Amino acid sequence: MLFNSIDFLIYFPIVVGGYFWLAHRWRWIWLLAASYYFYMSWRPQYALLLGFSTVVNYGIAIGIEQSDQQRRRRLLLLLAVLVNGGVLLTFKYFNFFATSVQALFDYFHLGVTLPLLHFLLPVGISFYTFQKFGYVMDVYRREIPAEKHLGYFALYSSFFPQLVAGPIERTGRLLPQLQQPHEFDYDRVASGLRYMAWGFFKKLVIADKAALVVNLIYQHPTNYEGWPLILATYLFAFQIYCDFSGYSDIAIGAARIMGIELMENFRQPYLSQSIGEFWRRWHISLSTWFRDYLYIPLGGNRVPVRRRYLNLFIVFVVSGLWHGANWTFVIWGALHGAYLVGELMLQKPFAALSRRLTLPDWPWFYRVLKVFFVFHLVTFTWIFFRANTLTDALYIVTHLLPTGLPTISAHNLPVNTFSLLIIGCAILGMETIEAMRQVNRFSFQLQPVWVRWSSYYAIVIFILLFGELYAKGQFIYFQF
């Protein structure tokens, strides 16, 4: 079930109504049933996979906690790696590795044909697998106790607002909140609804409208060169931001209505002044997951500098692969890894150069320059993220340079939609600037009633009048 569907508009009030109507001791059952219903609306069979992964991780974590022998604890952790990794490998990566090895076999004319699996990728598999593996790791590190109540653990593993596209929550944050009673609170519910409305605006008005142009061009990039490719790439930068952060806002808002606080996943990432900062503002729940469960176990900052750079690069390549079983994602991750290592290596020379150019004396200009530079480095990587194949990505990279003045109508683009999209981007830009000035976008509950009502009315009417209401646009991150 998509958040941007009529089904969800019916489902959500029923779930929330039932949640507050029931006594606390029954709520976990209600939410668990609702979460499985939500997940099964895509493909009922995959609920079995979710259930299997839940029960196995639940059992392993209890086994780890009850064991005093370090060897046994390690073996159980290894089992968790194998089970969770096995699930991902089977359902997400098998065909990628098989076709890559097959290409190698074909190149050497070995005459071997590898079998392919014909599963449909279960929605959100990477999210819920990582969330549960993080839980087992936390128990292994004795940071949290293993959860004994299978029902609550199953709810934590399947909580519908964040099940299919995050935020990837930490057990220590989410599980206790699910166990606590929450009363209906007007201000909290209103705040959750505002979050949801903002998320719908970003998804339906900006992301889905941008998708019309982006899909048209990225589906057959070889039909274009220059400006249309540049336009589509810039638009994709906003599409993916609004799509994913829009989803996160809806998830955070939906959970907040029920009294559960999910972590912020985005903090105006395109205003970052360095790649390192970008990754502290973009998909925060995933970045911190990789930091805690991969980068630190690899040695973190406690290793020699060269090893540290290598670790960073490895983390980003793995992050690329997490996003999708395709070489385009691997390159996307590798590019970010290279950027970050380059940034660390060149930190001192850059600082010296900027001092020489007296840039720090012009703080505002210097900041804008850095934001501009980082935004364009990131946008360049989106080419690999969005392109359907590596060949397409390379074509786009080599044909980006424009040959003349920008023309749009000549390329048969939906210009009408485009003009509306400009409005959407402008509004988003305004919001971002406001956030930069530390004017909280939802602080208008302190504003006069007419300001608040005009804002609510404007956002809803804008979604209804200009949103892609029945485009059935999947959230991009569902495929991960």
Added chain:
Amino acid sequence: MTRIVTKLSALGLLILLTYGVLWLIPPKPYLVYSSILDKNARLVTLPAPRLIFVGGSGIALGLDSELIEARVKRPVLNMGVNAGFGLHYMLQQVKTAVQPGDIVVVVPEYEHFYGDLLEGDQNLLWALRIQPSMVWRLSWGQVMHMLPQFPVFIQQRIQEIIRTTPDPIYNRNAFTVRGDFVNHLDLPSAPLALYTIAEGRGLNQAAVQVLEDFQVAVQQQGAQAYLIYPAIAESFWTFGENRKAIETLNLTILRQNGIQPLTTPDDAVWPDEMFFDTVYHLTRQGRQLRSERIAESLVRLLHNKVAAKSQ
């Protein structure tokens, strides 16, 4: 809880009011949908016995009524405008205006039988905006199907309100007095977008039933109803499982033994180069050949009727 429900209801009411205002703004007189008014006026005034074609844009763009009128020697009226009105609505529109001796030729499009176009899409709301009195003839199913289309209709209304000039092709003046759409006849063809009709969905039996009910109602009024399959492009006919889906539909209609098809589905398959911009919209040449074939079927039908009467 009451406080938030009250406030949300108030916001909802404001939104509904906005929708109401946007609904009430009069549509531009040159809209293609406004041709319904011209067609209905002719439907009411044209003396019987007549030949009435009912369908979507396929029949609007693909019929030469003058040619047929000359061959069949009966006044012809082409009621086709848009398949998105839904088969149900198209038939409701003519049902009460049928007179003894009329022949109604229904030319539905295949999406009326597969998927949910039987009850129409947002285009039905356009039809109702042009002709609000038709609201009272809608079935409960049509109303329920139509309501979720309202936001999309309002989005289209805004674009229409903003637009200051008529669409150069699809406008009210594109129709002849007999109801044929002719603006496309001298335009170059565009590549055809192909798709599967069924997309995993089964045949909608309710659509077949609507046709049968119409035939019974028309007979009771002393007229006759027949079916003609829509003209489609050859590549569309062979695309995916389309042929199988269309043959299943034909078999179902024949088994019902109610409304009689005057032609077979493959009679209406034409080469791709005879189509204008969609797999249903014929070019000048396609329209000519197709109209001649329809005229032959109708002449044969009327001849057989006369022969049967004289025996």
